[in-house]
Amino acid sequence: MKKVLFVLLLAAGIQTSYAQEDSTILKKEIPEESDTIRVGGIIIIKKKGDDGDNEYKVTPENKYNNKRQYKRENITTNWLIFDVGYSGYNDKTDFSTTEAQDFLQFQNGIPATKGDYSLRVGRISNFNLWLFMQRVNIYKHVVNLKYGFGIETNNYFYKNPITYVDGPSPFTFRDSVSFSRNKIAADFFTVPVMININTNPGAGRWGGFQMSFGVSGGYLYASRQKQVSNERGKQKQRTDFNLNKWKVAYIAELGLGPIRLYGSYSMTTLHDFGLEQYPYNIGVRVNLFQQNYF
Numbered sequence: 001m002k003k004v005l006f007v008l009l010l011a012a013g014i015q016t017s018y019a020q021e022d023s024t025i026l027k028k029e030i031p032e033e034s035d036t037i038r039v040g041g042i043i044i045i046k047k048k049g050d051d052g053d054n055e056y057k058v059t060p061e062n063k064y065n066n067k068r069q070y071k072r073e074n075i076t077t078n079w080l081i082f083d084v085g086y087s088g089y090n091d092k093t094d095f096s097t098t099e100a101q102d103f104l105q106f107q108n109g110i111p112a113t114k115g116d117y118s119l120r121v122g123r124i125s126n127f128n129l130w131l132f133m134q135r136v137n138i139y140k141h142v143v144n145l146k147y148g149f150g151i152e153t154n155n156y157f158y159k160n161p162i163t164y165v166d167g168p169s170p171f172t173f174r175d176s177v178s179f180s181r182n183k184i185a186a187d188f189f190t191v192p193v194m195i196n197i198n199t200n201p202g203a204g205r206w207g208g209f210q211m212s213f214g215v216s217g218g219y220l221y222a223s224r225q226k227q228v229s230n231e232r233g234k235q236k237q238r239t240d241f242n243l244n245k246w247k248v249a250y251i252a253e254l255g256l257g258p259i260r261l262y263g264s265y266s267m268t269t270l271h272d273f274g275l276e277q278y279p280y281n282i283g284v285r286v287n288l289f290q291q292n293y294f
Helices: 002-017 061-069 098-103
Strands: 035-039 042-048 054-060 075-091 126-139 143-157 162-165 171-174 181-198 209-229 233-238 246-256 259-266 277-286 289-293
Touching: 075 143, 075 259, 098 171, 126 181, 126 277, 143 209, 143 277, 162 181, 162 209, 181 246, 246 277
Parallel strands: none
Antiparallel strands: 035 042, 042 054, 075 126, 075 277, 075 289, 126 143, 143 181, 162 171, 181 209, 209 233, 209 246, 246 259, 259 277
């Protein structure tokens, strides 16, 4: 009883010395083997010592909460991450080659050029849904391994009336119709793997400014061409159009809190043959749901 009385008196003295400090509400539970008493802005923790006697620890509440509130977990998982951005490609095709010229047939005496496959810019054409992304602590929560799984949808809107023809040897041709919408879409199952740098891991739930960089591997599970015109209405055909089944890309993201900027640049071409076009994506990434583990 004397020990308890002494601790309470000591707590009252410490509370006075910290009267000017802000106090926060105790949010974390104390281990079951400990008893906790709060006196004003002071936390008193009682637990059994090694010799079996009771031991008391007196801590200002704000310091106690700050120490526990920003403890970083070793594994952090984000669920349902959304990307919205632009899909384009870097066209490195050598149109002086027979292969490139043969991929655009029925030329009517006009050779194929890079301009035939130019894209419309300024419209949203990349939508990604990551089912999850997980971050694993490597070094003091500053350096982390980040990986996930999701679906990438890439839309390429052509300026010109390019139409794809499927078959044993797929090809394209300049159509005679003026399309209000003319696109091909390539959808991938994708696994990203990155090194994540968190500049301030103690800065609350989302941490500080973060950057990540690495690679991703994707498999083409669906592709299609959609065309809209007054003459033909809406047309859609689903086939692989000589698109590359596999995609390997450099990837990166940076941002603060749940909002990030992302980018990717493919090391593999969009088509298996005929054209040498390297896809890229840029946009905004939104993380909504986060869960921490041990």
